[in-house]
Amino acid sequence: MKTILALLAGATFALAATAASAQTLKTVKDRGELVCGVSKGLPGFSAPDASGKWTGFDVDVCRGLAAAIFNDPNKVKFVPLSADERFPALTKGDVDMLSRNSTWTLEREAKLGLLFTAINYYDGQGFLVRDARKVTSALELDKSKVCVQAGTTAEDNTKDYFAANGMTLELVTLPTSTDLVKAYEEGKCDTLTTDVSQLYALRLTMAKPGDHIVLPDVISKEPLGPVVRQGDDQWFNLVKWTIFGMINAEELGVSTTTIDAALASKKPEVIRLVGNDGKFGEQLGVSNDFVVRIVKAVGNYGESFERNVGAASKLGIPRGINQLWSMGGIQYAPPVR
Ligand SMILES: N[C@@H](CCC(=O)N[C@@H](CS)C(=O)NCC(=O)O)C(=O)O
Incomplete structure (x- = not known):
């Protein structure tokens, strides 16, 4: 009986939730x-x-x-x-x-x-690096410290990409994009990763946007x-x-x-x-x-x-x-x- 009541209550709640x-x-x-x-x-x-x-x-x-x-x-x-x-x-x-x-x-x-x-x-995920490093492909990023924002698809994609290409990394996970840019600009990581469109956007907020390049590699689908x-x-x-x-x-x-x-x-x-x-x-x-x-x-x-x-x-x-x-x-x- 209790189970039936609980089921009924659940169903009523579900209906109410849908209606609301x-x-x-x-x-x-x-x-x-x-x-x-x-x-x-x-x-x-x-x-x-x-x-x-x-x-x-x-x-x-x-x-x-x-x-x-x-x-x-x-x-x-x-x-x-x-x-x-x-x-x-x-x-x-x-x-x-x-x-x-x-x-x-x-x-x-x-x-x-x-x-x-x-x-x-x-969109698709990419990497931002300092131009001065003269990196030309994400495949050269083995053993990098990688800055990424928490709660994004970029967290898992990055691990997958490094593993698939036999590379290791240290993920530096930040709560907001402001923290992400700050950590990268302070040199706490070698590269910053997120959707390519956001790399363009975040680069504009940096002290010297011209010092950073978006690498050509796109490692995921981001619809x-x-x-x-x-x-x-x-x-x-x-x-x-x-x-x-x-x-x-x-x-x-x-x-x-x-x-x-x-x-x-x-x-x-x-x-x-x-x-x-x-x-x-x-x-x-x-x-x-x-x-x-x-x-x-x-x-x-x-x-x-x-x-x-x-x-x-x-x-x-x-x-x-x-x-x-x-x-x-x-x-x-x-x-x-
Ligand atoms: N498209 C990816 C990433 C989305 C995302 O939140 N990207 C960050 C990296 S820049 C962002 O937009 N941050 C802006 C903010 O937190 O205000 C997802 O859906 O998980």
Whole structure:
């Protein structure tokens, strides 16, 4: 009997939890702002500028989503989270979503109960070294002291890579990216490792960025994208289609400079994208012109990439495999229809 009661109580709790967590869009609308988990300060991805305003490629996803919901990209509260803090914060409900250079892995979904919505940056892990050392490949890093941030995929990847190549290492694990950079600059390690995009970002925060090079080796797959809790399909869909909306807008030539022309377009795909045909926004719980709102607020995928992290930005990252599939890359979004 006790077992049956316990089972029933468990089932009721599970139902209640699902019902409660299935309300994220309503909660956000009632609250009047989106609460978005971001990194603590990665230039180009998410960092406050001199006036305290959060900007970056990851920040644009939050602002784009706020624009879709409220027609106002400023209705976002940014919660800076370290790698260790991010998933517990999302699970507990401290944030509505994460847009924080997080790698999509099996465990983070199946064990932590989270869902990756889409891949908006295809990355891979690399190494940063002092140029003066004249190292040209990660295979020359045998017996190195390697600085890495706790709670990241980089911790295990690094051990795997050194073991697979018959090399030994001493891992120096730091809690935040500030500690990571400090330890590396103080010479407490020979190399710093994380996703290549973050190496570019962290190098900018160093005293002499030009003294450090990113080695050409990429040792892992790091598919990065926004994350939500399981159990709320409506919210999952909306975050996912915010990314897909931005990618489709680029593919169809809909940008901050062409948005007015797009609203008058006669092309069926563009007519659907901007909400002049169909009820696609309503089906997601927002207005039918949600992609127009997103593009006006932060631009399409390519505009956000180039402005924040692209070749002409301070980070200077080539578009590479993050180019659209139709342009030789692998960025590909399902159609709005
Ligand atoms: N993509 C990897 C690494 C993500 C990560 O947290 N990288 C660190 C290394 S730079 C970072 O972004 N730190 C910024 C922060 O803690 O604010 C993962 O999901 O585990």
